[in-house]
Amino acid sequence: MGLLSRVKSAVVGREDESTTILPVVPEDGCDYVCDTCTSKFPASLKFEDTYLWGSVKPWKHHLLISTGKSDWAHGLRDEKESLSVELESWSPKVSGIGRVMVSNSSLAPPPGYFETSDRNERKSTFLVLPTMIEATGVQAKDATKIADTLASISRPTDAFPSELSGVSFTHRDHFAVILLCSHRTRDKRCGVSAPILKKELELHLREHDLLRDASDDRPGGVPIYYVSHVGGHKLGGNVIIYRNSGEGIWMGRVEPKHCKAIVEETVLHGRVYPHSLRGAFKSDW
Template sequence: MGLLKKLGLRDHSSPEVGSVPLPVVPEDGCAFECDTCTTRFPSTVKIERDDPLWGSVKPWRMHLLVATGKSDWTHGMEDEHGMSNTLAHWSPAAKDIGRVLVSNSSLDPPAGYFESTDVEKRATNLLILPSMIEATNVSVGVATEVADAISLLHAQSSTGEAPEIPSEILGATIRDRKHAAVILICSHRTRDKRCGVTAPLLKKELEFNLREHELYRDAGDDRPGGVPIFYVSHVGGHKYAGNVLIYRSNGDGIWMGRVEPKHCKAIVEETVLKGRVYPDYLRGAFKSEW
């Protein structure tokens, strides 16, 4: 895990702290083992436990969320109409930015989105991570141009500079959301039932622990410095559910697998707040300056 030191992430298997497993909750709490208890996944959820997780995802540097207001989608991005289909085949203008993930998300689209029948004129919102730059009311016809422009802003922010964010690009409103972090959970049930089952349980536990620190932000809460949680479409590796991606405002990208509700307290208090990672649950990671 020497790479983690290169990334600047705090590795809990380092000599300074010893080999520390991801803490679980409750350790000595409720003795009941109910299948419906939110501190446990149902016994029907079968997770692959033997494969090494580190390196199970291709390196990536940017994540673009398409607001759909849903938690499940058609089988693949290519099956979605409009924005998702357009951006699934998009290549960013910032060529040195690295691999970009594009996901459908539960992020709320603008009012009237679901009533629109003209796919080419239907507008939605985009969120670029980890730079936290949002473009609202982006129409399908200009989606790639807007995505190119904000990918260039993202590339600038990843160098440690504070980009001058324009208020508008091709009719889309641009703003810095100023989130402390954003948490994503794969919930794509149509692709694999495991993510559809595990995601709501993880979201509930993560929300509870974020509220303990007054960090949780729901869709209508625009206060800066908080941590919203969004569902996302297929990210790969359903057998490693739950798949949880954490983007911190300092440029960290942390992708965890095999996450269970019992891990959520430590994930909030150690990973979200402090940037600490647990190698046994880490699929991939990056720092903005790396």
């Protein structure tokens, strides 16, 4: 097991300089490389072989903006149809909330989204992870206010408005959510690697009856969403996992041969492979 046999726990840095512990895959756990996996990246797909841990800034929440797309304009402000225009320079107003990442995503927009070209009239959906609180019916004029509301919800059991300015809030009962950077416009490698990883992850999630998509809204599952640039294309494939127990786990240099282990150990049990971690946190739930 190499590194895994020497490392007994992963100490995860937090913005408040406290620490928490994420369990490491045990000696008898699933090997990180699956020898039976036949899926591979194209030989031309090259990523940088450098140290991963600490290659991302500490964060506490991740806000997804629904677009129904898998690729976007270069920057958040350049994606004119998305509410990311309003949120490009947004930061939470609530003291002590910590860093919130903002991404465009393949999350399905609400009905009517594609029926209007007026972005001020268009209604979108926000999903905040790992709390999995979703706001539907968000318009441009309310985008930052709703984002502030979502960022202030520190745990799924916190009270949140049943409705605010026509926006409905709900708790999504996912077991976990997986995010894959697919932003081809920023880096072709992400556009190539993400669909391959998604297909392989779906295969192993299906074995546990955990796979969910836009047509399957059963609780307790694991949807996979494409997201825009998260940083570190050279360290792809980037896979970010949020579990309903409060963990955020960001892995780098993920290949199809690693997907079985990621589902079996990290998604199901929250156990990590230290050598693949770019960053992580555990919420105080």
